[in-house]
Amino acid sequence: MGGSTQDDAAAEFVRELAHWRRQRGLSKKELAERTGFDPSYVSHIENGRHQPTEEFARRVELVLDSGNRIWQQYVTFADARGSGGRRSALGPTAVPPPAGSHLVIEDEQAMLSLVDGVYECRFRRVLHSVGTEPITRHTVQIDIDRFPEDPARSALFHSHHPLTIDEVAFRATIGTEQAEPMRWRVSRSRDAFLKIVLLLDGGGTPMPLYPGQRTVVDYAYRVPAWKFGDWLQRDIRLPTRNLVIRLDFPVETGPTVWGSETSFTSESTVEVHPDRREGQGRVAYRWVVSRPRLRAQYRVDWRYADPRAALVDAPTDIRPLAC
Incomplete structure (x- = not known):
């Protein structure tokens, strides 16, 4: 085939790429950030100075x-370049998975409720496993910085009231219709921070997530409101298709969110x-x-009209905040 x-x-590939980049509201720099390429490389691709690679x-x-x-346009380009053998192996609509273990969160539901002075x-x-190797574990974390705007005060407070794994009553399950308890272990612990590794198994039986497979993981914990802080944050560390954050408070606390x-x-x-309902x-x-x-970070903050409604069983060094 001619040049x-x-x-x-290649031009058709670039047009398709640029169209979907704009559709998703991403700059070239942001696309580079998400895909792990240098921003100049993405710019060179869209400007036609470099030709696209399969990766x-x-x-x-x-x-x-x-x-x-986008992948269909790449297969057409590869075929025109003289790589038709790949086309018959991959198929024009089959996107080859990235090498290694890669995970996509198709949906995350984060829910926080205040009940009797405790955040549930x-x-x-x-x-969704989208790589070429099975996934056997998934990491989550608990972060309860009480005074995020005052690091010195926060460090002093949490040194006196450290977060412990026993008090949070952490639990996790895997599966949908018949969810099974998961094994887990603490991989890192600080006064206001716990990193927990969830082992993908159910009832002690390994349940690795093989390429192409999906599963549902639920986990939960509880923290006294006086120790938690008035915010909830989700840091997007893995590609995520949909994020929903829900908060639920007693109406007498008079929250502003x-x-x-x-x-x-x-x-x-x-x-x-956020949308509000009462x-x-x-x-x-x-x-x-x-x-x-x-x-990116997605954070929800709140303040109570009457903070005392949330400070059940708070120690003396917290109570002045309610005045």
């Missing part, structure tokens, strides 16, 4: 989720206002984020 055919196919095509398809349209935190994640999205790629923070003595908030940005 013009190859050039035309680049499959990573951008994974991030932009174009319904395989529950999380549900739909995990706001959310913020911080993107370290663009170095900007955007404030949002009924049966409770007030609930809901924030839905479609395709949250990788490495």
